[in-house]
Amino acid sequence: MNKPDCPINLFDVQSSQKVIGQEKFLKAFEKILNHGGYCQGPETKELDAKLAEFSKAGYCVTCSSGTDALILPLMAWGVKEGDAVFVSSFTFVASAEAPAILGATPVFVDSDPETWDMDPKDLERAIDAVKKEGKLNLKAVIAVDIFGNPCDYDEIKRIAHKHGMKVLSDSAQGYGSEYKGVRSGNIADMTSTSFYPTKPLAGYGDGGAVFTNSEAERDLMVSCRVHGMSPEDHYDNVRMGLNARMDSFQAAVLLLKLTVLEQELIEREKVAQRYNNELSSYFGKQKVLDNCKSARALYTVTCANNEDREELLSFLKENGIPCGAYYPRPVNTQTAYQKWNTRSLPVCEKLSKTVLSIPMHPYLTKEAQDYVISKMNEFAAKKNSKAA
Ligand SMILES: *Cc1c(COP(=O)(O)O)cnc(C)c1O
Numbered sequence: 072m073n074k075p076d077c078p079i080n081l082f083d084v085q086s087s088q089k090v091i092g093q094e095k096f097l098k099a100f101e102k103i104l105n106h107g108g109y110c111q112g113p114e115t116k117e118l119d120a121k122l123a124e125f126s127k128a129g130y131c132v133t134c135s136s137g138t139d140a141l142i143l144p145l146m147a148w149g150v151k152e153g154d155a156v157f158v159s160s161f162t163f164v165a166s167a168e169a170p171a172i173l174g175a176t177p178v179f180v181d182s183d184p185e186t187w188d189m190d191p192k193d194l195e196r197a198i199d200a201v202k203k204e205g206k207l208n209l210k211a212v213i214a215v216d217i218f219g220n221p222c223d224y225d226e227i228k229r230i231a232h233k234h235g236m237k238v239l240s241d242s243a244q245g246y247g248s249e250y251k252g253v254r255s256g257n258i259a260d261m262t263s264t265s266f267y268p269t270k271p272l273a274g275y276g277d278g279g280a281v282f283t284n285s286e287a288e289r290d291l292m293v294s295c296r297v298h299g300m301s302p303e304d305h306y307d308n309v310r311m312g313l314n315a316r317m318d319s320f321q322a323a324v325l326l327l328k329l330t331v332l333e334q335e336l337i338e339r340e341k342v343a344q345r346y347n348n349e350l351s352s353y354f355g356k357q358k359v360l361d362n363c364k365s366a367r368a369l370y371t372v373t374c375a376n377n378e379d380r381e382e383l384l385s386f387l388k389e390n391g392i393p394c395g396a397y398y399p400r401p402v403n404t405q406t407a408y409q410k411w412n413t414r415s416l417p418v419c420e421k422l423s424k425t426v427l428s429i430p431m432h433p434y435l436t437k438e439a440q441d442y443v444i445s446k447m448n449e450f451a452a453k454k455n456s457k458a459a
Pocket of ligand 1: 139244267
């Protein structure tokens with residue numbers, strides 16, 4: 072099959088602008104230019120309310136990035152030196168960086184071989200090991216919805232709560248996903264998300280949000296978001312915090328993007344279903360748990376081994392199909408995290424060597440999908456005939 076004329080992108084950060092109407096963005100920006108409240112203006116307050124409503128969560132605290140959205144809840148829980156924070160290792164580095172930057176010890180947990188999310192059984196093993204050593208305080212679990220796929224939250228919450236720990240969902244890739252009918256934002260004890268341009272709810276720059284059902288936690292995060300400010304006296308800072316405010320311009324963009332999110336999630340799911348049904352069984356596919364919905368931030372498959380993955384990366388690129396290995400190095404093997412690389416994580420290690428992500432976004436045309444599928448299956452057929 073020849074490459075179609077339409078563009079084939081891994082992500083699409085611009086098409087929704089046309090769908091929504093560029094004039095709406097300009098009008099919203101003009102409003103901000105006129106009112107002059109550039110940081111945490113009325114747009115951010117409106118966004119807090121709209122996002123809480125979308126997630127059916129009690130409170131939403133918007134902030135400057137998905138990374139700050141991970142740090143703020145940990146600050147609210149008082150995470151500090153001597154605390155163990157259990158975290159998936161097959162993730163973007165920020166999931167582990169957040170506890171580490173607060174002085175806590177990230178304890179890496181392996182992935183489930185089917186969902187690629189945190190494996191609850193390995194979480195139990197990791198907790199047992201930390202307890203046996205007796206040096207760290209069991210504090211929190213950060214479960215990552217990798218590629219938008221919700222974790223096994225019932226199990227993870229059961230295990231964490233049994234040990235007096237909180238569960239933070241890193242749903243940077245999973246905003247809009249559903250766990251047993253409940254939307255991301257209202258499943259774990261708190262939820263963090265990111266609005267980086269490649270995430271399901273994409274801004275035009277950095278942004279993030281935290282969701283909680285606790286007013287007390289909300290108040291703590293609102294204070295930590297602005298240097299630990301006292302709500303009564305803005306010149307009295309009562310704790311250490313960050314500068315983690317969201318700009319009004321970013322909030323205005325997100326308010327408009329939110330109006331098409333529901334439809335975009337439907338379109339993403341359609342592409343994912345086609346890939347699931349039509350891609351060769353040579354490729355390993357990510358399992359979504361029963362009664363759950365992935366936000367389909369990325370569509371990722373696994374190859375039989377690392378050589379095949381490298382070969383497929385080149386083959387697709389040669390044929391004009393953008394693709395990438397997300398993530399080629401589990402966090403526990405990265406230089407800054409070596410000192411916490413204490414556990415064997417075989418599933419995670421294998422995933423990092425074999426995964427490959429292909430074009431996935433709501434505006435991927437049928438022709439582009441056909442072409443991606445045909446090239447992927449051409450590669451698989453070559454591999455299968457060799458194996459036979
Ligand atoms: C993108 C991402 C983050 C960080 O979000 P930023 O907005 O880039 O700071 C954290 N965790 C995961 C899993 C991510 O994919």
